[in-house]
Amino acid sequence: MAQTVNGTPLTRHGSRVPATPTPVRPGPSLVKPVPAAAARRPAPQPIATPAPTIQTMIVCLPDDVPQEALATGQLATHFGVPGALTARFWAAPGLRRWQRHHLIGLRKGAPALCAGGRVDLLDLVGMRHAAAVGAGIRHQIWQQAVHGTRPATGWPAFEARHLANPDRYPHGSAVADFHAQPRVQAMRLHAAANPGPGQPGIGELEMYQAGALAYQHYSAATAVVGDAMLTADGRELTPASDALADRTTYIEQALRHLATLAPDQRLIAVAL
Numbered sequence: 001m002a003q004t005v006n007g008t009p010l011t012r013h014g015s016r017v018p019a020t021p022t023p024v025r026p027g028p029s030l031v032k033p034v035p036a037a038a039a040r041r042p043a044p045q046p047i048a049t050p051a052p053t054i055q056t057m058i059v060c061l062p063d064d065v066p067q068e069a070l071a072t073g074q075l076a077t078h079f080g081v082p083g084a085l086t087a088r089f090w091a092a093p094g095l096r097r098w099q100r101h102h103l104i105g106l107r108k109g110a111p112a113l114c115a116g117g118r119v120d121l122l123d124l125v126g127m128r129h130a131a132a133v134g135a136g137i138r139h140q141i142w143q144q145a146v147h148g149t150r151p152a153t154g155w156p157a158f159e160a161r162h163l164a165n166p167d168r169y170p171h172g173s174a175v176a177d178f179h180a181q182p183r184v185q186a187m188r189l190h191a192a193a194n195p196g197p198g199q200p201g202i203g204e205l206e207m208y209q210a211g212a213l214a215y216q217h218y219s220a221a222t223a224v225v226g227d228a229m230l231t232a233d234g235r236e237l238t239p240a241s242d243a244l245a246d247r248t249t250y251i252e253q254a255l256r257h258l259a260t261l262a263p264d265q266r267l268i269a270v271a272l
Contacts, residue, residue, distance in 0.1 A: 048163035050156055052239045052246070053203075054272055056088065056226035058254070061116075061266040063232075070104050070115075075270060085115035088226070088269035090123040104268060116268030119261050128220040134198070135219035139212045142200040145190035146208075152183035154206040156243040206244035218244075218251070225254035226269065 061070075075083060091103055091112040100106055103117035111123060155178050162174040178184060184202055191199045200208060207218050228238040228250070237257065239250035261267075 048160050050159040050163060050241050052227065052242050054227045054238065056086065057083065057228045057230060057270045057272055058224075058226045059116075059230045059268050059270055060232040060257075060261065061268060067101075067104070070268060083270040083272040086269050086271040087113040087115050089114050089116055089267070090127050091117070092121050092123045093126075095121065102266075104266075117266060118263065119265050119267060120263035122267065124224050124258075127223045131223035132216040132220040135216045136212060138198065138200055139208060139215050141190075142187070142208045143212075145200065146183050146186045149183040149186050151209055152181040152205060153178070154209075154243065155203065156206075156241055160241075203242070207247075210244060218247070221251045221255055225251060225258060229254045229257065231257060232265070 059075075070085065075085070085105055087105055087107060091106060091114050093111070095103075095112075099121055102121055103114045105115035106117075107113045111126065114122075116122070158174040158178045162169050162171050179188070184205065187200055187202050187205070191201070204215075207215050210218070228236065230236050237250060237253050240246040
């Protein structure tokens with residue numbers, strides 16, 4: 001995240017300044033004329049940052065939010081999140097009957113899915129492990145699909161270029177240039193020939209290109225922290241954009257916060 005550094009100009013306070021300025025003799029000018037080409041050069045355009053894609057937010061519930069309010073879906077009323085609960089979390093195995101009322105929207109199954117609950121009753125370790133295993137399989141499929149193609153530029157770079165100058169670089173041109181890359185074409189052709197869930201998507205191109213292990217780490221972390229996080233004290237953690245560097249920064253922040261939560265802290269997953 002960019003930080004503004006406020007500086008102050010240097011002063012001559014305390015320095016010795018002659019009472020009478022020394023006269024300056026005429027001589028060649030020290031200011032070089034600006035070439036005509038440089039004078040006509042346009043000013044640099046400001047960098048545009050595309051908004052991140054937020055589909056799932058993990059909310060750390062304040063203590064004063066009643067469980068009944070979550071069951072009725074009154075999310076916007078209590079903490080301003082306009083979304084719906086989604087069954088994303090795994091319930092911890094071996095739950096006792098009296099522990100189940102601490103979970104929200106618990107479903108049957110193995111693993112049993114729920115929309116959230118107390119941290120100590122959620123199987124976050126199991127979720128991360130399963131996500132990493134699935135990511136490893138997808139990365140192998142991706143490597144086969146793009147074999148022989150060169151690394152490609154991710155969509156966020158094209159979108160940023162479009163936002164910086166939408167008149168000279170329309171959105172349609174950005175999409176066409178992104179799709180024209182051979183690696184992206186290979187991914188789209190593979191998805192078209194193998195319809196269904198679990199196929200490598202072009203939206204995660206940068207993540208795949210970071211390597212198999214990096215993609216597994218990314219997928220495992222995203223499984224438990226989603227695309228954004230709302231802390232119990234109202235702080236919102238989000239990536240600056242969909243670029244891998246910004247997503248990684250968010251993951252670092254969210255995992256650090258997750259590690260500080262008390263066992264009885266309640267989490268819920270909200271689909272936006």
